[in-house]
Amino acid sequence: MEPTQLTIDAARSAVQERRTTALALAEAHYARIEKEDVEIGAYLTLCKERALEQADRIDRMAAEGKPLPPLGGVPVGIKDVMSTCGVRTTAGSKILGHYIPPYDCTAVARMEAAGAVLLGKLNCDEFAMGSSNENSAFRPVHNPRDLTRVPGGSSGGSAAAVAADMAVVALGSDTGGSIRQPASFCGVVGLMPTYGRVSRYGLIAFASSLDHIGPLAKAVKDAAIVLRTIAGRDPMDSTSADLPVPDYVADLEKPVRGLRLGVAKEYFGEGLDGEVRQAVESAIDKLKNLGCEVVPVSLPHTPYAIPTYYLVATAEASANLARYDGVRYSYRALGVKTLSEMYRRSRDEGFGAEVKRRIMLGTYALSAGYYDAYYLKAQKVRTLLTRDFEEAFCRVDVIVTPTSPTAAFRLGEKSNDPLAMYLADIYTVTADLAGIPGISIPCGETKEKLPIGLQILGKHFDESTILRIAHAYERSA
């Protein structure tokens, strides 16, 4: 097998048993990036020096016969919203175009401590705001399965890098669907853990009550290995949960027979593409054949999820993005005379159109006279959306849905209509609002050979069950 097509265990054991070296694996991936990424555009920054140093450390361990850690020698990519000490971190924005963080994101540090070789930083929509990766200030990412199409967003670079064998796994972030939707568009596995399962320390904040870090991978087991590595309490993030981390990898082997799958009609209504519906329905049939029981459930507030999300997320974003003022670390406009002019012009020149639109919407929703009508109202509907899940999960173990209503669309197709773009997240935003975990796994293709994603949503902190069902489906497919 090609060195760029290995899973985590295959790569690690090849390095451990000296059939290859971590250095050779890293170099094979860099060679592939050099060849393929001109057209795809997944990487924004490569950190070869850091990667080769880590590879050397792992190779020395292997040479001394020491057992390698779980990600020993595995080449990985990191979405460029996670801080990397000494390596440029842009969040896909001009305003952070030259930012070099002085510390590491906890999830990144845990990946490296587990032996991962960090190849570089992955392209994304600016500040993770977008569903197509066209909002990157640097360049759009192209879907490796069809270069005329978007890879999804906002973790489009992460999904494309994994799909095109330019990383074994990648870290992404999900605020409204930004791990699961691009995973679906590119035909890879994408896991959003429960809110609080993975520390957000060092993640550049978009909407703090909705931001999640999680893996994109070629196989469900790889997603489980990465989650086991990055999950768990971190004193640097007070919202990280103080709960033990189960062995997600061992739990994959538990039987799925008798598990109850909820199917909600609200996720199969108007706007769902016929081919996507067919693929998801036959995936549900397959799970039935594996011994799962299908139970109809209702999530009646689903039609209110997108408006709720766009008020809550933009309100939080408008506060989080106030820090970019051109003083401490962000872009500063030239030729300004006063402090006030400097703030305004730096932000005007540094932020892209979608980011400004969201800052404006969020500021409006929080402003005097509108707070109750918009922000508070949305927070109340968020409670209703969460209750929908709580009630459904009294009767079922997981809920299965399409990840996205369509397969990957064309570049430019929705870029002039913000509302149409927002609707690409219609099946994913509810899980972010409720804080429950969700995974997207490939479940077939359209006639045009575009991947389709199956989404499995679970109870709070029950990643084990969604991973187990995903693994059983993957093995049977």
Next chain:
Amino acid sequence: MKVTEKDVAYVADLANLELSGDERTAMLRDLNSILDYVERLNELDTSNVEPMAQVSDRYSVEEFKQGSDRFAYVNREDLVEGLRKSLSQELALANAPDADGTFFRVPKVIEK
């Protein structure tokens, strides 16, 4: 139309954005279209529903505890050094667009 040109100017001011003439026109159109869409939230009666500011409002790892006791685990000792060392002055200034080695330098604050 919910949002007027005057509102756009007022909100841009609050958000510390300047916005060009073209941007203001586009913003007026987009904000109105999005706010029209979110209007559907008013179909729901939420008079007896508690707002949810974050996930742990609904869910806590120590559900049996009440009030702030539920989040006691986030408390820690007040350490002089903090959980990690503070950044050195050099490192803290390294990303600044303009600094003099001791301070961040900014344009004149007080206008004549």
